[in-house]
Amino acid sequence: MLAEIITIGDEILTGNIVDSNSAFIAGRLTERGYWVRRITTVGDDVGEVEKAVREALQRKPGVIVTSGGLGPTHDDVTMLGVARALGVELKLCEECLERIKEFYRLLHSKGLIDDPELNEARRKMAYLPEGATPLENREGAAPGAFIEHDGTKVFVLPGMPREMKSMLVREVLPRLGTKTFVQRKLLAEMTDESKLAPILRATLERFRVRIHSSPKGFGKYIGIIIFGESEEEVERARAFMESMGVRFTER
Amino acid sequence: MLAEIITIGDEILTGNIVDSNSAFIAGRLTERGYWVRRITTVGDDVGEVEKAVREALQRKPGVIVTSGGLGPTHDDVTMLGVARALGVELKLCEECLERIKEFYRLLHSKGLIDDPELNEARRKMAYLPEGATPLENREGAAPGAFIEHDGTKVFVLPGMPREMKSMLVREVLPRLGTKTFVQRKLLAEMTDESKLAPILRATLERFRVRIHSSPKGFGKYIGIIIFGESEEEVERARAFMESMGVRFTER
Secondary structure, three states: OEEEEEEEOHHHHOOOOOOOHHHHHHHHHHHOOOEEEEEEEEOOOHHHHHHHHHHHHHOOOOEEEEEOOOOOOOOOOHHHHHHHHHOOOEEEOHHHHHHHHHHHHHHHHOOOOOOOOOOHHHHHOOEEEOOOEEEOOOOOOOOEEEEEEOOEEEEEEOOOHHHHHHHHHHHHHHHOOOOOOEEEEEEEEOOOHHHOHHHHHHHHHHOOEEEEEEEOOOOOEEEEEEEEOOHHHHHHHHHHHHHOOOOEEEO | OEEEEEEEOHHHHOOOOOOHHHHHHHHHHHHOOOEEEEEEEEOOOHHHHHHHHHHHHHOOOOEEEEEOOOOOOOOOOHHHHHHHHHOOOEEEOHHHHHHHHHHHHHHHHOOOOOOOOOOHHHHHOOEEEOOOEEEOOOOOOOOEEEEEEOOEEEEEEOOOHHHHHHHHHHHHHHHOOOOOOEEEEEEEEOOOHHHOHHHHHHHHHHOOEEEEEEEOOOOOEEEEEEEEOOHHHHHHHHHHHHHOOOOEEEO
């Protein structure tokens, strides 16, 4: 099953932050048996978000996860961009509005903000694409959204890492089924990658695995990750590589 | 001027590494006056690389920078993907082959590898898209490539951060002209972003700037970055926001 990740934020495109969210999401999806085929980052611009989501939908992945752009400011436009890509309107989610009210009342009671009342900017966060299921945000104000569209499960998550991680684990993963994928990380005792190339090619032809190799400088080892749908297939691929002369050490 | 970044690597798509290369590249391009409009990550797959480059070219940015997939192994397919997207063949770069030979001879003389001779995998790195200018790699074996295509400057860089950074600074930036862009990082004394939304909107309507805001939890401050083509315009925008009641502290 294929997946795509879309992260949204000018702060990524200007190099002001490193997008570690997509790596976290990619890791969790990979463990669940999804091949993440593409990660796209666009800015806080409704047209750009719409285009990125529309293009991803056209590639028909099983899952799309977006992260970022759900807050109250002018540049938080992800819900609108997603709605447009799906061809639906934004609609007030009453239950979300109640939660948002509650959230600001709580912050106010703790003395963290001056004003507990809803304003236009806070209210905006309660609008989700029509037909979406709200995803609970236990760490912040803005709810996420889940929409199924033409065979693709679309999850819209916040960008703050704490909020995104909590929502991914609690609200997204349980909706992705129970299949798992095996990754085996090894070190090959070899001084350079070029010696490994024909062996990797032969292994990939024989087994249902994917293999990633990365040189560890020009030292003694090359890092290898074998991915497969079962321990058995991964082990068969490893044993074959060994029979071709590769010496492995567990990482 | 718009720019796009394409990073290539299964290790990013599986969440095994965080793609910090794109943030580094984005930061340098932003300083040079480019708006990075999109960052795309695809896997070590020639079809995926071709598609990502072709789609980026269709959006007609001034610059495309790719990073990753230039090494000697089976999954290093970026040069071929770029060549296909450009509609040209790969061609042996004799000067690159000499450098690669020299590189492995040097590693061998230092006792870092067993075998100094060229093999098929090492030789592969000397093939660049027809018409490309090779970019010198002072930190590794694989050369980069520079191709102008229909108004877009395409730079193909390695994925190892040390090699990529050195090549970006020495070989790419000098080809991008001398325009610079101003970023001003500030802290606004405000307890939540929603209060800021109408002020940001008014500022963006009046001045030629872009503004990014990010909450620092629900503490006292909101981080603000104002981007513009001159110090003067950024300063005017800052002063206007102050006149609207925002209190700034320099970060």
